[in-house]
Amino acid sequence: MRFTPHLYFPISRFALRCHRPVMDPLVVIYGSTGTGKSDLAVELATRFNGEIINADAMQMYRGLPIITNKLTEAEQRGITHHLLGNIGLEEEPWTVTHFKREATRIIAQIRSRGRLPIVVGGTSYYLDGLLFDDRLVEDQALPETGLLNRDDVAAKFPILTAPADVMLKKLREVDPVMADRWHPNDVRKIRNSLEIFLATGRRASDIYEEQRIRKESKWASDSGAARAQSPWKALMFWLYAKPDVLTDRLDKRVDKMVRNGLLGETAEVFEYLQSRLATGEVVDRTKGIWQSIGFKQFEPYLCALKETPESPALEKLRLTGIEDTKTATRRYAKYQTRWITMKTLFSLQEEKVLDRLFLLDSSDIEHWSEEVLDKGAELTRKLLTDADLPRAVDISETAREVLTSKVERSNRQESKCHKTCELCEKTFLTEGLWQKHVKSKRHRKAVEPRRFPGAPLPGRIKPDTAVLGLP
Known part of the structure; x- marks a missing residue:
């Protein structure tokens, strides 16, 4: 569902230059699906002469606007969007290292034009990778090999294409610390950890430990002095909606997607997959566009439609696909919130910049302008004019309750x-x-x-x- 807040006049470039702070500003928008992240990004870009960088892995794929829930051209309102629909369906999702490299380059270009870079998306590990150093261990193997992509790495080390249990057994031999960290079904993380060892000859667990020691040494040397300078001054927004409200909103959004042609798009993806399989190509469906919510859930329906188009069971399969899509969407939203709680908040505390994260309550659509846009715009204005920012817990009662409870949970060391x-x-x-x-x-x-x-x-x-x- 898209929000339609009131329009506002943008601040002039002259005003921005007159109040330019010492460090270049950056706005980053976190949040689970359905909370209005993209809408806020467009509004802030309109007001503050900004350009937007997409940080949603699925929205990087070309086409499929309904499945990936891209903004329409009208909703983009003429604002430049980077990394949106920029890779083909046959490509793997970008690694964090790849995203950070490209996003950093684009941020520099946006600033060279005197504009404000705004990064927004639901792939929180992209956002964390952009903001925080020493969190990209799983993506360090590829540069070390001198090879162009991970297919080349796998060609050099065939075990990286073996079943998860085979890779895990090998990982236990070479890096038991990392092997114990991952679930046996987490193929991507098992492969990444093994890839690091094979490509560099070093255990990922040793690299993590070196990073931890280096970070502790850095903070100890500061002796309570001001925090180390960041390459940018980031203002982070966490768009949050109360769980019961968000559940209902997401269910209605899936219904709207179905009305707008979701099944047609999934059929296109299905036919594209069949055409590749027909050539004898092996398609890894554990990653890439095949993991997008909607395609997997409707695949049984699409298979039945192709094989027995007159089957009376088709309608039941269609309805099951809709319900499964709703369930998967709700589950993904919970996963996104959990990531922010358990990883992003922890990293912000570790870097001593938790005071730069502001939770905006998007639960009530009727008050979206007051609670999200107006507050977000005022905080952005303070960032750009180098004014003092308020305490994050004072933004709203929801911010106080959620941030307090989530920070406590993040700090709770689970055995x-x-x-x-x-x-x-x-x-x-x-x-x-x-x-x-x-x-x-x-x-x-x-x-x-x-x-x-x-x-x-x-x-x-x-x-x-x-x-x-x-x-």
């Missing part, structure tokens, strides 16, 4: 573990998730046959039954 329930065939990396599992109905149901001798077991059991929470 790490690496436990596998052989009965349920699930692996857990934190003690909290493990305890939640052993108390779950699913686990108790799997355990129940153990209480009755001779009953069949639903799965494998480790010899150490204490690990399963059994008596």
Whole structure:
């Protein structure tokens, strides 16, 4: 759903130059899907002579405006958008290193034109990678090899295209610390960690430890002095909507996407996939546009439509696709919020710049102009004129409540573990998730046959039954 706040006159270039701060400003907009990030970016760019840099991995793909939820040309309102629809469907998503390099280059170009760079998107690891140094270990292998892309790296090291369990076994041999950090199903992270070792001969865990020591040394040498200078002065907005409100909004947005032609777009992607498969090409569907929400959920419907177009089951498959798309969208929004809570807030505290993040409450669309646009514009004006910024918790009651609770949660050090329930065939990396599992109905149901001798077991059991929470 797009918002339509009131129009405002932009500040002149002369005013910006007269109040130019020592460091060049940058506006960065975080937030989960459906909170109005792109709308705020356009409004601020209109007001403050800005240009926008897209930081949404799926919106980098050309075409598919409905699936990727791109702004229409009318909604862009003539504002220049960079990295939007700039790669082909056959390409892999950009690594964080690639994004940071290109975004930094574009930021410099925007500033050379006397304009304000505004970075916006839901791919938070792009935004974090842009803002924070020493967080790109998983992307350091490729430059070390001297090869052009990860397909070339995989050609040199065939194990990088092996199944996840094979790569994980090798990773346990060369870097057990990193192996214990990743879930067995997290193929991308397992591959990245193994890729670093194979390409550089160094363990990723050692690189992380060196970065930690270097960072601690840097802050210790400051001895309480002013924070180290950043290459830019960033103002960060976190657009936030209350969970129950956002759930309803996202469901309605999916319904609107269906009315606007979502199934037609998914059919185009489906036919594109079939044409590539027909040539004998092997398509890795664990990454890229194939992971976009909408395509996977409607694929069963599209397969049935192609094979049995008159089947009475088609309507049921279509409705299931819609519901699955809604579920996946809600799940993704929760994931985005969790990332900001557990990673971005932690990084901001570590860099001592948490006071530069302002939460704007977009829960009530009727008050979007007052709560999001007006407050965002006033904070941006203060940034550009080098005026004092208010305390983030004083922006609104929602900001006070959410920031306080989320910062507390981010600071809570959850006990790490690496436990596998052989009965349920699930692996857990934190003690909290493990305890939640052993108390779950699913686990108790799997355990129940153990209480009755001779009953069949639903799965494998480790010899150490204490690990399963059994008596």
